[in-house]
Amino acid sequence: MKNNSKNKNLIKQYLHKIFYEDNPDDYDFTLGETTNSIVVNRSTSYNQDVQSNLTLENEILETANTSNDKVFQSINVNLEYIKVRFNSMINSDIKIREFTLNARNKQYQAFLVYIDGMTNQDLMNNYILNPLMLKNTANSFDGNQNRILSEVKTNNITVRKVKKFDIVEYISNCLLPQNTIKEFSKFDDIANGINSGNCALFIDTIDIAFDIEVKGFQQRSLGNPNNEIIIRGSQVGFTENLRTNTSLIRRYINNENLVIESVEVGKISKTSCAICYLKNVANRDLVAEVRYRINNLSIDYLISSGQLEQLIQDADSPSLPQMIATERPDRTSSLLFDGRVAIIVNGSPYVLVVPAVFSDFIASPEDFNLRHQYSNFMRTLRIVALGFSLLLPGIYMAITNFHQELIPTELLYTIISARETVPFPVLFEILIMELSFELIREASIRVPSPIGSTIGIVGALILGQAAVDASIVSPILIIIVSFTAICSFSIPDFSLGFHFRIMRFIYILLGAMAGFLGIAAGICVHLIVLNNLKSFGVSYLGKSIFKHNRAGNGLILSPAYHRENRSEFLKVKRPKMQDDISMKWKYRQN
Amino acid sequence: MKINKLSAIEAIALILIVTINRLAINIPQAILISCGSSSILNAVYISLITILLVYLIVKIFKNFPNSDIIDVAEFLGSKFLKYLIGIILFIYIVVTSSLFLRDFVETIHILYYTDTPIIYLLIFFIVVSIIANFFGDESIAKTNVILCAIMVVSLLIAFSSVIPNITFQRALPILGYGTYTTFFSGLTNIFAFNGLMVLFLVPPMLNDKKDLKKSSMIAVFIATILVILATASILLAFAFSTNISKISPLYMLLSNNEFGQYFQHPESLFVFTWILSFMSYLNISCMLSINICKKLARVKNGKPFAILVNIIILIVAILPKNIMQVRELGTYISQYVGTPITFIIFPIILAFANLKYKKYRTNNHDVSKD
Numbered sequence: 012m013k014n015n016s017k018n019k020n021l022i023k024q025y026l027h028k029i030f031y032e033d034n035p036d037d038y039d040f041t042l043g044e045t046t047n048s049i050v051v052n053r054s055t056s057y058n059q060d061v062q063s064n065l066t067l068e069n070e071i072l073e074t075a076n077t078s079n080d081k082v083f084q085s086i087n088v089n090l091e092y093i094k095v096r097f098n099s100m101i102n103s104d105i106k107i108r109e110f111t112l113n114a115r116n117k118q119y120q121a122f123l124v125y126i127d128g129m130t131n132q133d134l135m136n137n138y139i140l141n142p143l144m145l146k147n148t149a150n151s152f153d154g155n156q157n158r159i160l161s162e163v164k165t166n167n168i169t170v171r172k173v174k175k176f177d178i179v180e181y182i183s184n185c186l187l188p189q190n191t192i193k194e195f196s197k198f199d200d201i202a203n204g205i206n207s208g209n210c211a212l213f214i215d216t217i218d219i220a221f222d223i224e225v226k227g228f229q230q231r232s233l234g235n236p237n238n239e240i241i242i243r244g245s246q247v248g249f250t251e252n253l254r255t256n257t258s259l260i261r262r263y264i265n266n267e268n269l270v271i272e273s274v275e276v277g278k279i280s281k282t283s284c285a286i287c288y289l290k291n292v293a294n295r296d297l298v299a300e301v302r303y304r305i306n307n308l309s310i311d312y313l314i315s316s317g318q319l320e321q322l323i324q325d326a327d328s329p330s331l332p333q334m335i336a337t338e339r340p341d342r343t344s345s346l347l348f349d350g351r352v353a354i355i356v357n358g359s360p361y362v363l364v365v366p367a368v369f370s371d372f373i374a375s376p377e378d379f380n381l382r383h384q385y386s387n388f389m390r391t392l393r394i395v396a397l398g399f400s401l402l403l404p405g406i407y408m409a410i411t412n413f414h415q416e417l418i419p420t421e422l423l424y425t426i427i428s429a430r431e432t433v434p435f436p437v438l439f440e441i442l443i444m445e446l447s448f449e450l451i452r453e454a455s456i457r458v459p460s461p462i463g464s465t466i467g468i469v470g471a472l473i474l475g476q477a478a479v480d481a482s483i484v485s486p487i488l489i490i491i492v493s494f495t496a497i498c499s500f501s502i503p504d505f506s507l508g509f510h511f512r513i514m515r516f517i518y519i520l521l522g523a524m525a526g527f528l529g530i531a532a533g534i535c536v537h538l539i540v541l542n543n544l545k546s547f548g549v550s551y552l553g554k555s556i557f558k559h560n561r562a563g564n565g566l567i568l569s570p571a572y573h574r575e576n577r578s579e580f581l582k583v584k585r586p587k588m589q590d591d592i593s594m595k596w597k598y599r600q601n
Numbered sequence: 602m603k604i605n606k607l608s609a610i611e612a613i614a615l616i617l618i619v620t621i622n623r624l625a626i627n628i629p630q631a632i633l634i635s636c637g638s639s640s641i642l643n644a645v646y647i648s649l650i651t652i653l654l655v656y657l658i659v660k661i662f663k664n665f666p667n668s669d670i671i672d673v674a675e676f677l678g679s680k681f682l683k684y685l686i687g688i689i690l691f692i693y694i695v696v697t698s699s700l701f702l703r704d705f706v707e708t709i710h711i712l713y714y715t716d717t718p719i720i721y722l723l724i725f726f727i728v729v730s731i732i733a734n735f736f737g738d739e740s741i742a743k744t745n746v747i748l749c750a751i752m753v754v755s756l757l758i759a760f761s762s763v764i765p766n767i768t769f770q771r772a773l774p775i776l777g778y779g780t781y782t783t784f785f786s787g788l789t790n791i792f793a794f795n796g797l798m799v800l801f802l803v804p805p806m807l808n809d810k811k812d813l814k815k816s817s818m819i820a821v822f823i824a825t826i827l828v829i830l831a832t833a834s835i836l837l838a839f840a841f842s843t844n845i846s847k848i849s850p851l852y853m854l855l856s857n858n859e860f861g862q863y864f865q866h867p868e869s870l871f872v873f874t875w876i877l878s879f880m881s882y883l884n885i886s887c888m889l890s891i892n893i894c895k896k897l898a899r900v901k902n903g904k905p906f907a908i909l910v911n912i913i914i915l916i917v918a919i920l921p922k923n924i925m926q927v928r929e930l931g932t933y934i935s936q937y938v939g940t941p942i943t944f945i946i947f948p949i950i951l952a953f954a955n956l957k958y959k960k961y962r963t964n965n966h967d968v969s970k971d
Binding site for chain 2: 413414416417525526527528529530531532534535536538539540542543550552
């Protein structure tokens, strides 16, 4: 009997575990609505209705307004403030170093605040703590406290103009051998400095704090660009550090007219960004528009240039890239010389360049380094590849379903015999192969690089061959999909490649629906979308891309000596970038 | 009409596309049927007359920069004439576009989509037109430049491919059915250029008013060359007695042509370019109709009209029972409505408006119009 009841209990427990909705034994965490302390405060102090207090809007969730908080004279108060503001009790990397400062034989209580890992420890030890703490000739010297600037005697009365001793000036000018020291009285400015890798020095009795630049975080060194590989040309790419990137551009543009404006984006992240342009070339309205768009972003954080690109682009709906994203300083510099504007985001190795036209995305950075014949040959190839990668599967679909007469008779027989054993319609067949290919591509990117290439080979060869052997797809389709894939790899721009990958599926469906009529409808709408698109006020598919005497942004690249004009659509201040006769050594002007 | 301004190239393409689209369908056939072996002579004759008429139209438009025929009608006969001309124009554009759409769709239906319902094919054109007109005039005009260029190149390739099959004896007797048929009754073939009606609507769209003369003359010149070439290709490749009743004669020409061992039947590629070009034509027809509606209804945003106009075009297109009815109706409207409106009534309105303008100017009245 006991055994029976035990078994019953076990079964009951088991069923309970399975079916009972809220099993108290299960660990379950659900992120529910949390009430912010400020909301509670508001509800108690202002006695507003309950409904409005429960709505957790950004406005309410914002922390207390600290913009007016100023440094106190008392070091203890400052210390407490910093501890609370930086949550130093729970923040392990916030370091506060309290010490006694020696100045003119007097001792002051002081403390340094910094974030561990973002500062250079040697700099802090040798050039901040050492001169301030240890007694030396500089801080031990106790000369005249007040400096007499001028002295006048009248009727035995001496009038002296005296400059009083200023401890702040003394510390800044005599005790801290650092090149960048700022004095701030607001806590917000000090917090910004600490967050960006500086350290803050607070001294007793002084109502300002020193912001000393001691940045020293680990960063990636300069390396090759990963996704814009070229044979002939510079092999340096941008890194994640903003200043490194600006210096890379400065190395190419040795001119004081290169302006690098700093802006901060993100209410919480305060990500540093830079707007770069050539002041004597770039259109003023274009620069103003870029500045306007970036300054009017109401977001909490910004991590990458890709995120910024989506926030400042003209049109959201089309999947077409509307700005150039490059990791090459030489290309960026070349575009800046053309009169465009570059936007650098701290933490992102991709620099955005605006405005962009369609032909920019089929140009390779190498084009300028090669003879124009080679470049034009490559560009022609790319344009052909572009057309194939977009339309080939769709056209195959249209021809096999509606326009068979277009195929030569012998080839038609081959296709028919190859498809004889395939039980699926062409549409199904082509969608299977295209999806498989997209999956292989996606998988090879996600897996570690040594396995990535293996997956590509396995996918392409084994899966394709197996699919043919299993009569799931016809061999001709393998050729079509492979050729399309090869063509799509020749598109230099990653984002444009994505757009074409998506559009390819639409063209396949249109081809299946109505053959050439469907594809023509797709092309017509596609062209209309392209023609409607603008990038920072510039037509995406303007007629200027067909002009060849430009900076190489058209479909056809002129010889180097014939690239007299900057891009017409940029409406730059200096339309000409070289003389009509640039090779003066060869063609002398009389 | 204050819409986005067109450059000279865009204006040329706009005028051209309305004219040359008919080449692929029925213009050469109509000329051939009426004039026989003198078709080339007739084509040259009507081309010269058209060039002359276009020159005159541009000349008398000179006093009305930035005005279209509706503005001129308002100037001449106040609001009554404005609404009358506007409504006539709207109906004419919508009806001709619908009939032409049906004709074209019937042709591709016979050629490639025999099992597909006509309405299914029509919807493709209508959807493209609605989308295009939602995107606006500027993108339509820019797209038209590309598609028009493709169409012209396609036609030129088609004509040049016929050269090996040409027999010049087919143009004999040179006067065909006689002098009267070639030069008097054959004058009705000027309907081939009925599309030039768009000239009366283009001026306000131009970026530079001086472009009207240049764009019109270049467009009409290209159009006349293409009409002559199309007529010549068909006449010299087929015997004029050949009756090609249903299918486009240009298509027949291409399908009977040899393009080598590997490209046995590339005519569907040409049809592909014609579809593109026709879609552009329909977008422009719809755009012009919307602009007329905007003007008559005095509204700024014409996008809501896009669906309405396209639905009307679709309904009118499905009304005729078969292709023969469409062609009959189309030819009737072209010859007895389109040609008189384009080459007689509108020029007369312009001429009277000029007289009124001169009279006002002599009386020191301010007649400057925006």
